[in-house]
Amino acid sequence: xxxxxxxxxxxxxxxxxxxxxxxxxxxxxxxxxxxxxxxxxxxxxxxxxxxxxxxxxxxxxxxxxxxxxxxxxxxxxxxxxxxxxxxxxxxxxxxxxxxxxxxxxxxxxxxxxxxxxxxxxxxxxxxxxxxxxxxxxxxxxxxxxxxxxxxxxxxxxxxxxxxxxxxxxxxxxxxxxxxxxxxxxxxxxxxxxxxxxxxxxxxxxxxxxxxxxxxxxxxxxxxxxxxxxxxxxxxxxxxxxxxxxxxxxxxxxxxx
Amino acid sequence: xxxxxxxxxxxxxxxxxxxxxxxxxxxxxxxxxxxxxxxxxxxxxxxxxxxxxxxxxxxxxxxxxxxxxxxxxxxxxxxxxxxxxxxxxxxxxxxxxxxxxxxxxxxxxxxxxxxxxxxxxxxxxxxxxxxxxxxxxxxxxxxxxxxxxxxxxxxxxxxxxxxxxxxxxxxxxxxxxxxxxxxxxxxxxxxxxxx
Numbered sequence: 001x002x003x004x005x006x007x008x009x010x011x012x013x014x015x016x017x018x019x020x021x022x023x024x025x026x027x028x029x030x031x032x033x034x035x036x037x038x039x040x041x042x043x044x045x046x047x048x049x050x051x052x053x054x055x056x057x058x059x060x061x062x063x064x065x066x067x068x069x070x071x072x073x074x075x076x077x078x079x080x081x082x083x084x085x086x087x088x089x090x091x092x093x094x095x096x097x098x099x100x101x102x103x104x105x106x107x108x109x110x111x112x113x114x115x116x117x118x119x120x121x122x123x124x125x126x127x128x129x130x131x132x133x134x135x136x137x138x139x140x141x142x143x144x145x146x147x148x149x150x151x152x153x154x155x156x157x158x159x160x161x162x163x164x165x166x167x168x169x170x171x172x173x174x175x176x177x178x179x180x181x182x183x184x185x186x187x188x189x190x191x192x193x194x195x196x197x198x199x200x201x202x203x204x205x206x207x208x209x210x211x212x213x214x215x216x217x218x219x220x221x222x223x224x225x226x227x228x229x230x231x232x233x234x235x236x237x238x239x240x241x242x243x244x245x246x247x248x249x250x251x252x253x254x255x256x
Numbered sequence: 257x258x259x260x261x262x263x264x265x266x267x268x269x270x271x272x273x274x275x276x277x278x279x280x281x282x283x284x285x286x287x288x289x290x291x292x293x294x295x296x297x298x299x300x301x302x303x304x305x306x307x308x309x310x311x312x313x314x315x316x317x318x319x320x321x322x323x324x325x326x327x328x329x330x331x332x333x334x335x336x337x338x339x340x341x342x343x344x345x346x347x348x349x350x351x352x353x354x355x356x357x358x359x360x361x362x363x364x365x366x367x368x369x370x371x372x373x374x375x376x377x378x379x380x381x382x383x384x385x386x387x388x389x390x391x392x393x394x395x396x397x398x399x400x401x402x403x404x405x406x407x408x409x410x411x412x413x414x415x416x417x418x419x420x421x422x423x424x425x426x427x428x429x430x431x432x433x434x435x436x437x438x439x440x441x442x443x444x445x446x447x448x449x450x451x
Contacts, residue, residue: 002415003374003394040439045374071274076396076437096270098398098437121304121334123370123398171370171400200363202372225368255374255394 003255004219004247005045005226006240007204008233010035012051012081015065019231029234036069036077039233042240044075045255048101048174048228050128051081061088063095070096080128084112086119093120101126101174104143107154107161110168117169122201127170131158131191132178139191142178158191163198173199174228176206184210184232192222204228212243219252257450259283260295262318264302264309264335272301272332275436279446289321297450298325302334306358306401307346309334322351329353329428330385330449333399336423336430345401353428356403356420367416370400375413377421377433377441383410384451385429386422389444395421395433396442402432 010017010032017029029035036047049069051061061081069077079092080101089100100120106112106127116125130142139158144150162173175195177188187208196203202225205218209229218224232238244254259276261269261283269285276283283299284291292298300322302309313319322329331339340350343358350358363369374394379386395413402419405412411422413432422431422445429449435442 001375002371005373067270070270071277074275074278074437074439074442076398076434094270096274098271098434119304119308121400123372123400171398172372200368201370202368223366225373 001253002225003045003253004224006043006215006244006254007046007048007226007228008039008044008240009048009050009206009228009230011230012049012065013053015062017234018052019234032065033068033072035234036073039240040073040075043244043256044240046075046226047073047077049077049079049081050101051079053081061092063091066092066095066097078126080126086115089116089120093124099124099126099172101128103128103130106165107141107143107156110164113165113168113170117171122169122171125170126172126174127165128174128176129158129161129165130176130178133191139194145178159194159198162195166199166201170201172202172204174204174206178207180208181206182231183208186210186214187218187222187224187227189217189222192218192224196223202226209238212238212246215243216247216250216252219247220250257281257297258295259297259299259450260292261285262292262298262300262322263287264300264312264318264338269301271434271436272299275442275446279443279450281450287316287318289317292318292321293325296327298322298327298329300329300331300335300338302332302338304334305345306334306337306343306350307348309338310348310350313338313351319351323353326427328449331428331430332436333432333434336432337401337403339423339428339430340403343401354408354423354425354430356406356408356423358401358403360401361399361415361419362417364416370398371402371415372398375415377411377413379411379422380405381410383422383424385424385445385448386411387448390441390448393441395435395438397433399432
């Protein structure tokens with residue numbers, strides 16, 4: 001049986017891992033390769049690296065660190081940030097990444113998803129979605145969230161965008177619920193459940209993990225395929241081996 | 257030992273090459289017939305879709321070269337599927353060195369396709385490729401198409417249906433999972449292939 005995945009997320013800025021709260025005030029957490037190896041050793045199932053500055057600054061992700069990670073890591077990893085074209089994606093995949101994730105550039109030009117899927121297959125095309133509930137109760141997508149000054153609302157409804165992204169060739173959806181991100185009060189189960197009803201490809205929960213129960217809830221209550229977290233892992237508040245043993249005891253299939 | 261990674265246009269070459277480096281083997285990337293024929297081991301990697309990958313092998317004249325190889329050949333993921341007779345992905349004929357057909361995973365209730373993540377594999381036929389630590393354990397999969405269990409199946413995995421995690425016939429072998437990303441089991445498999 002396919003296991004549920006635990007994915008530490010490493011936000012990268014200028015070649016270092018950083019972490020902010022609600023997408024602001026980024027502080028340096030550590031070296032990319034050191035952290036990648038630590039999480040591999042602890043039993044992380046996959047790693048996601050977001051080059052959070054690349055998209056707002058219209059830069060392509062720096063492939064030098066992608067290559068450094070690929071040389072040492074024997075678990076899969078995904079790279080996001082500033083991938084705007086088939087050529088950009090090819091450079092990142094060539095450097096050794098297993099998947100690419102597109103977010104803001106796919107909103108600018110949704111055809112990018114089709115092109116990536118056609119060229120590399122749907123299995124390595126991940127669409128990241130930053131989503132926030134508006135006052136009218138609708139979840140809508142946000143763009144350029146790596147930079148608070150440039151973050152902007154997009155008219156797209158989150159659930160409609162999830163459907164369109166899949167139609168175009170997304171092989172996986174990472175739903176980052178911005179309302180719960182960084183505050184460690186649990187994943188946004190309501191939004192994840194709504195997303196699950198329209199998402200036929202793997203769905204990755206993101207934003208809000210603070211306790212081991214939150215991971216269980218994402219898997220059991222929202223049927224997410226994977227749960228992504230950053231600060232609880234970086235700070236050591238949750239140790240991955242202990243988390244996985246506990247999830248196993250809860251009857252959830254995890255790789256141990 | 258000389259190992260050649262066949263340049264079939266797939267983009268994800270780096271990760272396989274680095275995995276071999278960690279085992280002390282420097283692999284070269286080549287689409288040159290003579291280089292491929294002269295190698296001790298040939299790996300056909302591949303992330304992408306079957307039809308463009310086969311089109312590229314045809315353009316570079318490698319179809320006959322690969323079919324005629326006598327040394328151990330390992331197809332990885334799409335590379336494994338290309339060794340088969342036919343793929344439903346793009347309705348394209350493969351190299352045909354292993355008598356098997358590639359079909360789309362059916363998926364279904366709670367079964368997402370692509371099959372993406374860690375799943376258990378079990379060896380079902382004795383074979384040196386899947387010996388020792390590569391016999392059973394967790395492997396990392398990312399694919400939407402698969403080879404149903406058949407006479408060439410060496411190891412299986414299950415995602416709603418049983419499919420081939422590893423296949424082999426004579427000197428041609430393939431794994432559906434990514435050994436370069438399957439931690440201990442993947443390392444063992446690559447070691448077996450190089451042994």
